[in-house]
Amino acid sequence: MRPVGSKYLLEEPLGRGATGTVWRASQRETAGAEAAVPGQPGETVAIKVLKEELASDADVVMRFLRERSVLLMLTHPNIVRTRDLVVEGDLLALVMDLVDGPDLHRYLRENGPFTPVAAALLTAQIADALAASHAQGVVHRDLKPANVLLKDDGEQLHPMLTDFGIARLADSPGLTRTAEFVGTPAYVAPESAEGRPQTSAVDVYGAGILLYELLTGRPPFSGATSLEVLQKHLNEEPRRITTVPEPLWTVVERCLRKDPDQRPSAVNLATALRTVAPGIGVHATPAQVDAALGVASLLAPDPAPTAVPGTPGAADPTQVLPAGGSSAADPTQVLPGTGADAPTSVLPGAGLPGSHDPAAATNVMPTTGGQEGRQGPHPWQNQLQAARDRNEQTQVQPVDPSLDPLRHRPHRQQPPQGGRPPQRQAPAPYPQQYGRQQPQQYRPQSPPRQQYAPPRQQYAPQRQQYAPPRQPAPRPEPEARAPRRRSANPIHIPGLGCLKGCVVVIVVLLIIGWLVWDLTPLQSWIHQGEGYWSEIGNGISSVSHWISNLGGGSGS
Numbered sequence: 001m002r003p004v005g006s007k008y009l010l011e012e013p014l015g016r017g018a019t020g021t022v023w024r025a026s027q028r029e030t031a032g033a034e035a036a037v038p039g040q041p042g043e044t045v046a047i048k049v050l051k052e053e054l055a056s057d058a059d060v061v062m063r064f065l066r067e068r069s070v071l072l073m074l075t076h077p078n079i080v081r082t083r084d085l086v087v088e089g090d091l092l093a094l095v096m097d098l099v100d101g102p103d104l105h106r107y108l109r110e111n112g113p114f115t116p117v118a119a120a121l122l123t124a125q126i127a128d129a130l131a132a133s134h135a136q137g138v139v140h141r142d143l144k145p146a147n148v149l150l151k152d153d154g155e156q157l158h159p160m161l162t163d164f165g166i167a168r169l170a171d172s173p174g175l176t177r178t179a180e181f182v183g184t185p186a187y188v189a190p191e192s193a194e195g196r197p198q199t200s201a202v203d204v205y206g207a208g209i210l211l212y213e214l215l216t217g218r219p220p221f222s223g224a225t226s227l228e229v230l231q232k233h234l235n236e237e238p239r240r241i242t243t244v245p246e247p248l249w250t251v252v253e254r255c256l257r258k259d260p261d262q263r264p265s266a267v268n269l270a271t272a273l274r275t276v277a278p279g280i281g282v283h284a285t286p287a288q289v290d291a292a293l294g295v296a297s298l299l300a301p302d303p304a305p306t307a308v309p310g311t312p313g314a315a316d317p318t319q320v321l322p323a324g325g326s327s328a329a330d331p332t333q334v335l336p337g338t339g340a341d342a343p344t345s346v347l348p349g350a351g352l353p354g355s356h357d358p359a360a361a362t363n364v365m366p367t368t369g370g371q372e373g374r375q376g377p378h379p380w381q382n383q384l385q386a387a388r389d390r391n392e393q394t395q396v397q398p399v400d401p402s403l404d405p406l407r408h409r410p411h412r413q414q415p416p417q418g419g420r421p422p423q424r425q426a427p428a429p430y431p432q433q434y435g436r437q438q439p440q441q442y443r444p445q446s447p448p449r450q451q452y453a454p455p456r457q458q459y460a461p462q463r464q465q466y467a468p469p470r471q472p473a474p475r476p477e478p479e480a481r482a483p484r485r486r487s488a489n490p491i492h493i494p495g496l497g498c499l500k501g502c503v504v505v506i507v508v509l510l511i512i513g514w515l516v517w518d519l520t521p522l523q524s525w526i527h528q529g530e531g532y533w534s535e536i537g538n539g540i541s542s543v544s545h546w547i548s549n550l551g552g553g554s555g556s
């Protein structure tokens with residue numbers, strides 16, 4: 001068992017989240033006057049010990065202390081009460097009432113979706129809690145089923161919203177520069193995803209997602225990566241669930257409007273849900289059905305949403321601290337190496353990593369009118385931009401056919417001198433915009449090829465656009481072949497070339513023959529040849545004569 005301050009003892013972990021671990025704990029002594037609930041020795045409580053990463057951030061510690069009064073003031077039947085805040089060395093902890101029962105996330109997983117009536121009534125209670133906190137100037141910003149605890153009061157499950165203020169603590173300028181944003185993509189409002197100013201409308205959006213999940217068992221937007229989910233929050237409409245009664249769907253749809261100014265206030269949401277619930281039940285009277293069908297008129301947009309401190313136009317409720325009440329002897333007040341009375345005055349003293357001058361420290365807090373304390377864009381903005389950039393690279397872009405390698409017939413290229421392949425041109429830069437871009441229609445054009453040269457630099461990247469099927473690339477006309485050169489004779493006579501050759505050969509042979517006859521001893525050879533042939537003929541006739549004589553002699 002580990003002590004937390006001098007008043008509490010951690011017993012066993014109940015669960016672990018992104019911002020810390022929740023423990024079952026017991027009270028050792030009655031807490032000091034600064035605690036909202038002093039408690040009794042032996043009482044069981046729940047203590048959320050914030051992650052070291054948060055606890056060691058001076059901005060977070062300061063905010064933790066400054067928000068003490070707001071968090072401790074927040075009391076409502078549907079809000080888990082924060083009893084005390086403990087700062088001790090590098091430890092930050094929230095002491096809460098222990099809620100005996102599962103959280104809504106676990107309950108949904110184990111029991112499946114709610115009936116429409118039950119979903120409406122449960123969400124109405126969440127809306128009550130939100131309305132109470134918004135009235136106090138506190139926006140939850142991390143509404144999700146895991147932050148709704150279901151207190152088992154014997155007869156029914158009583159929903160209680162927890163983790164107020166944690167998202168704001170975790171959204172420290174120092175942390176957001178280095179770490180992932182603390183939050184849950186499936187429940188994030190479009191304006192939060194884009195790093196735009198946030199108001200209480202983000203909680204109404206969260207309530208809409210939660211209601212959708214109660215009805216269907218899963219949130220409306222999911223994806224393989226956080227960025228994919230965020231993109232859907234920004235660009236996609238939730239899929240209509242046919243089993244959800246029309247009036248209830250109207251409520252869901254209004255809460256999930258992309259434009260925060262079109263979402264109802266938490267008060268109106270609670271009223272609307274309580275009007276819808278009886279009208280969609282099996283025992284609904286005609287009047288109840290009519291009232292439910294007219295629910296749209298109850299969902300008027302919030303005329304004065306509560307701004308989230310640190311975003312433009314926001315008043316920071318944590319700036320107003322109740323005076324005094326601190327005791328140096330109380331461990332929840334004492335910071336290492338300080339010894340001063342007021343927690344906010346001792347904060348930037350020695351012993352805290354990143355601690356600095358108190359005056360300077362208060363300057364880094366986000367204040368009304370902007371995000372002066374934050375340097376550089378929100379990490380989600382960077383991630384979203386990166387995702388957009390990736391998409392932009394895969395957009396269908398019109399390409400000059402003369403530059404499109406897919407449209408060329410293969411041909412060999414002579415490597416330039418040095419034998420290196422030609423270098424690719426660097427891609428044109430994208431417009432650096434964070435805001436949502438107006439979709440632009442891609443119109444395939446087919447001007448004459450010579451004139452078609454879309455300047456790539458001017459091409460505005462498009463979001464999720466219909467990519468027209470690629471037309472088969474028009475092949476370039478083959479170059480006209482030069483006509484083969486033929487004879488100068490304009491009249492084409494078949495075989496003339498061959499005849500001319502033959503005549504030339506005959507003439508040449510005749511000349512050669514005449515020269516040989518006249519200039520060589522051919523003639524005398526022929527005369528001699530005649531004698532030779534006659535000699536042979538004589539020889540043959542004498543032989544035949546002799547043979548015939550032989551035959552005649554033997555016969556006589």
Ligand SMILES: Nc1ncnc2c1ncn2[C@@H]1O[C@H](COP(=O)(O)OP(=O)(O)OP(=O)(O)O)[C@@H](O)[C@H]1O
Pocket residue numbers: 014015016017018019020021022046048080096097098099100102103142146147149162163166
């Ligand atoms: N007051 C409480 N009483 C009883 N159990 C609690 C209480 N608060 C939280 N728990 C339990 O501790 C678990 C973890 O709580 P935690 O708020 O850290 O989780 P999370 O909401 O998922 O995380 P995070 O909000 O930091 O992302 C809860 O799911 C719940 O079961």
